[in-house]
Amino acid sequence: MNSRPVNYQKQTLFKITWPIFIEIALRMAMGIIATLMLGRFSDAAAAGVGVGNQLLSFFILVFNVTSIGATILIGQNLGAKQFHHADQIAHSVFFMNFWFGIMISIIVVLFGEHFLGLFQLKGTIFQDGRLFIHICGASLFLESLSLAMSAILRSHGFTKEVMIITVLMDLISVLGNIVATNGPLGLPVTGVSGVAWAMVVARLFAVTILFLVIWRKLNIRFSYKDCYHARRKDIRDLLSIGIPSAGEMLSYQLSQLIITALVVRIGSDTLAARVYIMNITMICYLFSVSVAQGTELMIARYIGGRQSQQAYKRGIKTVLIAVSSSILVSLIVACSGTFILGLFTTTSAIISIGIPILWINLVTEPGRAINIVLMGALKSAGDVRFPVVIGVISMWSIAVGLSYLLGIHFGLGLIGIWLAQGADEWFRGLFALKRWQSQPWKHLQSFVLCKTISK
Template sequence: MSVSSTKIQNQSLFNISWPLFIELALHMGMGVTATLMLSHYSDGAAAGVGVANQLLGIFILVFNVTSIAAMILIGQKLGANELHKARRFARSAVGLNFWFGMIIAALVVVFGEHLLQLFDIRGEVLEYGLIFVRICGASLFLESLSLALSAVLRSHGFTKESMIVSVLMNVISVLGYAISILGIFGLPITGVVGVSWTIVIARSFAVLVLLYLVYKRIALTFKVKDFIKVNKQDIRDMLYIGIPSAGENLSYQFSQLMITAIVASLGDASLAARVYISNISMICYLFTLAIAEGTQLLVARYIGGKQFDRALKRGIKTLRLAMIVSLIAALVMAFIGQPILELFTNNYEIIAIGLPILWAVVFTEPGRAMNIVLMSSLKSSGDVRFPVIIGIISMWGIAVTLSYALGITLGLGLLGIWLAQGLDEWFRGIFAFRRWKSKPWERVKVNRSMKSHA
């Protein structure tokens, strides 16, 4: 089945974003479900897996070097009606991600314990985290491949197919978690070990189905040579966009590592509360992530087709919608905070710490919405360096520095740390808004590849 250029050009934000919303909801829902189920197994297990997930998330961002770049570049080529170049970028992205995944999986398995200790965790929290890192870390190459394959499908407009894979993965995960933690069907309770292997099985399934869907929908197949010899110009073009994009995300993850260490110094109750609130706050920015990714795809196409005014208006419209929805969602979570927290734990010390944080989430989320929507749109427009520069300045100068100052020095604890992160989100969001309004594509080259392949 070939891709229709007309169909791609006429896709709306709604048509692209609603499957992304469901896919992200399912993905986040699995994280929340795993945390919720593990919290009834052990607060230490929930905290350990939460920290381990944060560590693995840092490495998964490396895979986004190519998957994010491929999505933008394929979108630009489709917008310019250069379908053969779009297909070549797709092959290059999958091949490059395969090697990234293999190398990083090996590093995580070998150095996992040392990396976890950077979070300043100990005891059973460290033990549970190490089990999760060793098992799930070995399967990171599968995650790398699935991210690249999903990016290929999404960039061609097939967001529903990617969503279907997430639905099937969730079915596998829920069943696996239930067996591992609840011991249904009379099977032994395996806890974190069982949860970890469930994720490996789900990732394996996802790669096989995505390969089939890429062939079925785009008529794109992969040969052994696609994994051995990747087009050098494609690598340069993807890294030109991907490295700054990943640099921003890596800076964020490493700053979060430092903040997690600060939280850990407050005690296990604060650390567990942070894990639970982080899962709850995902609900608030779920809608934002979906429409931001949909907008990123559309902006890339508009820029490729030189429809600059259309790109500008699309970014502003999405921004307004994202800020309103995220604020409403955060307010709802704050008003019904106690029943939600009680779903995760009956430890009243954790609940007492968490309740005020939900009101800090109300302050944080509109700023996060501004940041997410406009920074991703800037990358699609070719302005890839600005987000990482502002990100590094703000994450370390505001988020990390003020987390220690407000949380430790002034004694506000986790509340002070969350307020510091909110200030970071607003700072970056405001700068992104000013940058977007200045029409950055008029000052920078849209993409170096557009010159090299002209």
């Protein structure tokens, strides 16, 4: 339990971030490749799985309640050199995610069809979406354990190990997708079913390897006893940080589900275009998400070690890096829009809907970069409620409200919806910037708690 990564406090942002970047890139690639292959197989299958994936992503965010709390608390305890307590938190987050995962898996399997029915999908799109969420939903408990163990490893500085596991997991998934949609060597083409089962196998592999890595690197051994026991104080601390922290993301996913329902009202081509565009634009904010996560780990340690000025400077520097990269990548994607969309579909109506959206996205991404970096930084510094309050207000009044007004009422379609989402990102990003500049952790209870722990 006393084994620790060498010089974990002295790691640079680059050293922490590059494995996170590759890991997130591969996670995104898994979804993009699945969508790409299904788009070639059938636009209906791609749309159905896209909606199903969005629904599952909402439930997966429940697991982030404890995973986010674990990342922050373990990081702060490492910064304060409270290694034994950091290990106790690791066992507690395993306990909580085990039961969260079991409960959510049961709910999705039993009621997934009814959840999907809320989108008023019809025909083949509904059937493909239902098949996908039934198979993948049953394996959500594996995703829950994977997120918990990945958070533990990242908090200790083992971002490279998590990246390698993700690489292998994605290779399994991609190979499964190829078999499912192309049927090489005379194998049957299983389509949506095969893509879903490939994801299940990949998750099972990841959980198994994560168990072994945590055992070898941290000397932390999870057992069946961890499924029955956790310290009540750890549970309270994890939830007190995790619920507000994950609340912003839960609100975002729920608002996106509502916006998807609005898109369904416009038409199937628009729905397919949105699914493809959402996958493409992941590339634009990939780097922002990566450096944001690396920055969160560093800031948690700075706050735990009472180095508030270093935490502030790190946040500002990361914002400048993230904004610059998002503008550059978004410009490249917009200029290559016809080619990129052509990889997903040959339907000209879908391509014509998507091209203007990629140019609008060029304006959206800088605001998203500020939002992603500083909202995460505020959580790591202990300011966990502000992102939720601003997020809920903005997502529902601007993202959802303006999407309906521009996209449906004024008939601007997907263009109106994307303009509304851009306004939401900028609104939250600018508020987060103003909040960060005020350095709120100097007056927060969590900062006082960190000083108490370090004594």
